[in-house]
Amino acid sequence: MERRIEIDGWKSGIRFSSCHMLLRHDKCSRLHGHTYCVHLRVTGSVNTDMMLFDFGRAKEVLRGLAGELDHRTIIPTGNEEIGVTSSEDGRNVVVDLGGRTYSIPKEDTILLPIRMSTAEEISRYLLDRFIKEASLGPNITRIELGVDEGMGQGAWSSMDLKAIGAG
Numbered sequence: 001m002e003r004r005i006e007i008d009g010w011k012s013g014i015r016f017s018s019c020h021m022l023l024r025h026d027k028c029s030r031l032h033g034h035t036y037c038v039h040l041r042v043t044g045s046v047n048t049d050m051m052l053f054d055f056g057r058a059k060e061v062l063r064g065l066a067g068e069l070d071h072r073t074i075i076p077t078g079n080e081e082i083g084v085t086s087s088e089d090g091r092n093v094v095v096d097l098g099g100r101t102y103s104i105p106k107e108d109t110i111l112l113p114i115r116m117s118t119a120e121e122i123s124r125y126l127l128d129r130f131i132k133e134a135s136l137g138p139n140i141t142r143i144e145l146g147v148d149e150g151m152g153q154g155a156w157s158s159m160d161l162k163a164i165g166a167g
């Protein structure tokens with residue numbers, strides 16, 4: 001029998017507040033911020049302990065990941081159209097985004113291997129990290145991770161773990 005557990009990021013307090021800017025977007029190309037939250041769905045079968053995956057463990061991993069992004073400016077490093085370099089003194093990250101240049105203290109940024117700092121790309125990144133860090137058992141067949149950008153709108157990424165041979 002297929003079972004599923006869900007973590008609601010708003011109700012569980014798995015949130016982060018971050019700045020970002022998007023390339024070639026009407027108003028979102030200007031630096032601005034959101035409060036984001038992270039949702040999770042885990043599908044599979046229950047173990048002999050009648051559990052699919054421990055809620056506490058899931059929330060611990062998600063909180064750790066959200067904490068890495070919290071109160072930072074998200075800089076995508078996987079886009080050849082977005083220049084990401086270091087200032088001469090090495091203290092700032094310099095971002096060239098479609099002719100706009102930002103210089104931001106390194107500790108105020110988080111560099112992510114994504115193409116754009118959209119909710120779609122952030123959810124894909126967090127899904128990959130969750131799968132790597134959550135020590136998932138072979139009973140788990142599918143992971144879905146959603147990132148809400150403010151309340152009421154969000155993007156989901158999912159992975160079928162059997163398809164990639166991870167159990």
Ligand SMILES: [Zn+2]
Pocket residue numbers: 020028032033034
């Ligand atoms: Zn935005």
